Amino acid sequence: MSISLSNISKSYKKVKAVQDISFDVNPGELFGLIGPDGAGKTTIFRILTTLLIPDEGTAKVAGFDIVADYKAIRSSVGYMPGRFSLYQDLTVEENLSFFATIFGTTIEENYDLIEDIYVQIAPFKNRRAGKLSGGMKQKLALCCALIHKPKVLFLDEPTTGVDPVSRKEFWEMLKRLQKKGITILVSTPYMDEAALCDRIALIQNGAILDIDTPKAIVSKFPKTIYNVGANNMYKLIQSLQDYEHLYSVFPFGEFVHYTDQRESFEIAELKSYLEKAGLTDIHIEVAQANIEDAFMELAK
Amino acid sequence: MKRFIGFIKKEFYHIFRDRRSLFILFGMPIAQILLFGFAITNEINNVDIAILDHSKDATTEEIINKISASKYFTIKQIIVREADIETVFKKGKIKAVLNFEKDFSKNLIKEQKATIQIITDATDPNTANSITNYINAILQNYQQSKNKGIQIDYQIVPQTRMVYNPELKGVFMFVPGVMTIILMLVSAMMTSISITREKELGTMEILLVSPLKPFQVIIGKVVPYIFLSLVNATVIVLLSIFIFKMPVAGSLFLLGAESVLFIITSLALGILISTIAQTQQAAMMISLMGLMLPVILLSGFIFPIASMPIPLQIISNIIPAKWFIIIIKGIMLKGVGITYVWKETLILIGMTLFFIGISVKKYKIRLE
Known part of the structure; x- marks a missing residue:
């Protein structure tokens, strides 16, 4: 299992963010967390990226326990938070080389992995990240999350606030990354994107409604x-x-x-x-x- | 190591691309030192005074000439009635009135005693005090020159000598203080802001989910500011030497080393603030209120600690700036070496270790 959660619960003070969540993601799978805002998607991401400790339950990412082996996880996953979290006053190229450096690698070393994406933003490589369009920002953020060749990629609502054309391109990129053997966990509030995942988990109010392939979920629909x-x-x-x-x-x-x-x-x-x-x-x-x-x- | 250097490089980009922080870093020290050096001063120069001379004889004339010959006083007005004293003070220009009694010379010879009344405008008590002292000194001087050759049974002649700052220049007192404030502000405020900015913009989230260790992040934040603060300290010392002719009596190396120590103390405080504050605004407010005010009020920079009430004197001991001011005043003005300031140095080292200890303990490796 690339990612596995069992009975994870997490509360913020009195608000229950996620309750008793369990699911597994297979290696090389493109797995989607589908649900409206406030469903608990970001909390799940933060727990899996070792930023939060769950109140109950255990989880493993790339074979490491999220609490005990948090350091090992931090160097083997790529994480793209929901909010644009790059340095706005650094240029495209500086951002990318900064993230390459802190992961102990260089742009050249893993260039093949990001090439498809980077060529699209390369014309703007001397532009400050804060001055990029929404779609460009997300492509840059994806490059930064990929630069150290992570085994597992976490993308929290990567296409929110992005135009339809860029959204489509973004998903095509994810498909290509998946072919390179990277396990991807992606969340989205857009139901049309769900159909592009291998399997999806539908969540609402911190609980999972169903987990299956998009086709199976649709075929279970009882009515005409x-x-x-x-x-x-x-x-x-x-x-x-x-x-x-x-x-x-x-x-x-x-x-x-x-x-x-x-x-x-x-x-x-x-x-x-x-x-x-x-x-x-x-x-x-x-x-x-x-x-x-x-x-x-x-x-x- | 490469990661660490990459991180520091990024920090320098942030600093040099943000005009506001650049201004705080380099504009403020220069502005402050010039302001404090030129504008704020306890010295008196060309104070306007008025004379009310009821006797108008040779002695009073001699005294008046002596006073007007000094560079401290300018005689602006001669008044003739007691009632005018009030009027000239109310106009505000005249800061003091000298009132010679009737038959001044006659009394002096007949009774060996004559009176001059010195009336000062005490709306500014410090100036009033200085004026009285200066005039007293001039009168004493005059009296001594008169008494030359006359044998008096016994006499106490005080011989005052002001050491370390013989001209009583205010700027000598302010330079150490301003240097302390600036090092504190630049180091503590700028680091706390730069760490909280990462929290605010969400980049901390990514830094946490990376192989960078917490101490690498913190040291990486701190190193650029150690460097910049040292540049600042150098600028301040150079300005005070070349513009205000302030001597540096002690070793420059010791001064530098103590400054680095104090910079590290302030940086540790800044890190501590950033572990408490969640936003840049909060970090700035805590730095200004929590650091600037105590440094200005309780460090002995402006108000002498010895004349504070006992509770405040005790509180002043926990203010790192107090110890640093003692150290640099000693080095710059008195020229003392480490053997005289080792106690203060040890206190600063202790405080630094304490702050670093708490910050490391409070630094979060996760989001909550």
């Missing part, structure tokens, strides 16, 4: 989902909430995702109900369940 659209989104949601056979409804892009209580559901029946409610341009079709649906279902 319908995409419903109409001319007035607000009124549509209100009308659906008043519908007697409603199981769940929540907005999803330009549609709402609707599930029905009954096995035998007739699209026409719902359509006529909505028409009666005064909605026009009604559009109903079967949709593919996704991780967000699964999360909402589990979080119910």
Whole structure:
């Protein structure tokens, strides 16, 4: 096991941040922690990177115990905190060479590992890190976290506040790193990114709802989902909430995702109900369940 | 070692790229020493006084001439009525009035006794005191020159000699004090700010999750400031030698060594502050309130410790600056060697070890 947690709990004063969390991450796996803000993702990262001691439970990273062997862990993992944590008054190149030096290596030595990423920010290597765009900052932070060739990489919400194009590129990079044998634990509040992981753990309020491959999690979704659209989104949601056979409804892009209580559901029946409610341009079709649906279902 | 050097290099980048810290580092010492040297002084020069002469005879004229001939006093006004004394003081320019009694010469010869009243504006008590002393000295001087050749049965003639600072220059007193304040401030405040900045910006989190050991981080933070503080100390000493003609009577090497010791004491304090403070703001406030004020008020820099109430005298002993001021005053003004200041030096070493001990104990290897 590259990472393994068993029965980890941690409280801050009276707030329980994580409760009784257990999961394992296999070597070379890209594992995602998926959950909203405040779910306890950052606490899990800090416990695994030896920054916090859990109140209960034990955990191992790369074979080392997080409390007893914390020094060994610190030199064999890469960590990218949720907040941009590089030196803003140092240039791109100075930041990178600083982190290389404190890990006892050089940029040249592990250049092959970061090459793909670094070429994208290399044109700005003399720019101060504080003056980079959000996406660039994250790429630089990733380079700094990788420069010592870590066995395990911890990325806490690496794509928060990053534009969609950069987000996509970032995930492509993670996939390439994974091929080089690095175990990656990544957290994200974006459900669409979850599908890119090998396995994911859905967390809410400090507890794990489910752990599985994204596909398996979606396939466990018990209901058929319908995409419903109409001319007035607000009124549509209100009308659906008043519908007697409603199981769940929540907005999803330009549609709402609707599930029905009954096995035998007739699209026409719902359509006529909505028409009666005064909605026009009604559009109903079967949709593919996704991780967000699964999360909402589990979080119910 | 390479890691350590890399870390120090990074610290220097931070210092030289932040204009604010550069200004505090190099602008403040120069500004302070010049301010204290030129503006704040206990000496009196060209004080405006007024004369109220009721007798207007040869003796009073002689005395008045003698006073106006000294560089300390300028006779600005001659007044004729007692009532005018109040008026001239209220205008504020005149700091003292000399009031000669009627028939001054006559009384002096007939009764061997005549009176001059010295009235001073004591809104500034220090100046008033100095003025009285200076005038007294001039009168005494005059009297002695008059009595020459006359045999008096017995006489006590005080012979005063001011050693180590014969001209009573205020700047000689302020240089050690200012040097102490600046070394303290630069060392303690700047290190505590630079450590808390890493906490505030989240970079501490990354430094913790790295093979850097806590003492490497701390020493790495401290080394640049030892160097910069020494530069500062040198600038201050050079300024005081060349601009204020202050002599350095003792060994420059000992002065340097004691300064390094005090710099390390202050740095240890700075580290201690950074283990308590979470933000740069807090670190700055603690440094200013917790270090600057005691250094100025209780170190004997401005107010003599001997004239403080007993409880304050006892408290002043825990202020490192007090001991450093004793040491550098000794070295710079009296020219003493280590044999005279070994006790103070040992106290500073003890304090330093104590602060370092607490900081190492309080330094967190994790986030909480």
